[in-house]
Amino acid sequence: MTDLLSGIRVLDLTNVLAGPYCAYQLALLGADVIKVEAPPGGDLARQLGASPELNKAGMGASFLAQNAGKRSVVLDLKQEADRERFLDLVATADALVENFRPGVMDRLGLGHEKLKEVRPSLVYCAISGFGQTGPMRGNPAYDQIIQGLSGIMSITGTPETAPLRVGYPVADTLGGLVGAFAIAAALVRQKTSGEGAFLDVSMLECTLSALGWPVSNYLTAGVQPQAMGNENMTAAPSGAFRTGEGLLNIAANKQEQFVILCGLIGRPDLASDPRFAERETRKGNRAALKPLIEDALAGAPAAVWEEKLNRAGVPAGRVLTIPQVLQERQVIERRMTTRFQEIPGMEKPLTVVRGGFMVDGAAPVPAGPPPCLGAHMDDVFASLPARGKGRARA
DSSP: OOSTTTTOEEEEOOOTTHHHHHHHHHHHTTOEEEEEEOTTTOSGGGGOSSOHHHHHTTOOHHHHTTOTTOEEEEOOTTSHHHHHHHHHHHTTOSEEEEOOOTTHHHHTTOSHHHHHHHOTTOEEEEEESSOSSSTTTTSOOOHHHHHHHHTTGGGSSOTTTOSOOOSSOHHHHHHHHHHHHHHHHHHHHHHHHOOOEEEEEEHHHHHHHHTHHHHHHHHHHOOOOOOOTTOOTTOSSEEEEEOSBSEEEEEOOSHHHHHHHHHHTTOGGGGTSTTTSSHHHHHHTHHHHHHHHHHHHTTSBHHHHHHHHHHTTOOEEEOOOHHHHHTOHHHHHTTOEEEESOOTTOSSOEEEEOOSOOBTTBOOOOSSOOOOTTTTHHHHHHTSOSTTSSTTOO
16 A cells, blocks of 8 residues: 555445446555445445355455455445434545446435535545436446447457457446546645535546547548457557467567567568568558468467567567466566455455556555455444534535
8 A cells, every 4th residue: 555645535335346446546545445335235246256155255256356455334325324324424535436327326315416515525426337417327337338339349359250348347447447547636626725526437438538549540530440359450560479389469560670570580581572561561461471470480489589579679478368477577576466364254365456556666555455344334433523523524
């Protein structure tokens, strides 16, 4: 954990992925993130993951992935007494994030306008599939729904296999990252002017924004993006190539990189071949170029070529599995994972992944393991002001 958000309290009313991932980033930055969960089972992700035993115990692998460093309380916001307790909690909060369908918090009597009465400077972040307005605002949204609607599936895979879903919940993850970014920015204004904010985060819009290059090619150049498998539309040779052992990604996007590549694989003649001599001709003849490169790469495994090409300034990297990348020295040395030895509700140690950044040379790791459901009720509510006091704090 780092101290960039030390002293900031965030209420996390979210479930499953986009919202919890958003709040996890804030916890890694040092915020006190209080996860407000509904009875009886709390966050649905507690029941999701590859281990039936952990799912049954309410500590599913999906939950463990993005809830370390948080504290958990249980409140039934449909009950008046718990709504009052929640408002007492809001009075101490700097930010709140929820990912209910639009209108749910208002129906509970806990929408943004109500919470502003309690905490005028509150940064309120609502993450939803489509945003708080528009004809699709009320539609249920899961990651795969957004992937399909956003166009991302249409350009994933090969011309023969597309459309394909990206292999992890990319739309949920993008929604969480954008939410965390927006909250952090709004907190800066809050601390300088005392002004709160209502942040309306749409997973569809986050995904479209991240599709900047293909969207721009269509809007600016009139070219409809197509699925190209492992090829890169902007350059050739740039994609995944078979070697003597394993796949190797090569991105010889610059002319000088292509010339060096040809020399290293023992085919300097390719650099002067009229089909491949220039960037645009290589792109037009990528289908002919690829097998020639793969034939030359067949003499050594991907790991050997990776080292050789990178040393010469040609970007290259093996295509690894998740178990393989977690064992890479680069990942280990930068402390990408954190291990907790004793976790309530679990019988063995737990390893979790941190965020994708370091602060002042240090890896921001979560302050503690993912919480059991309601584990911090006494700690959180014992520290609150007496009921009815402190509600109008700015």
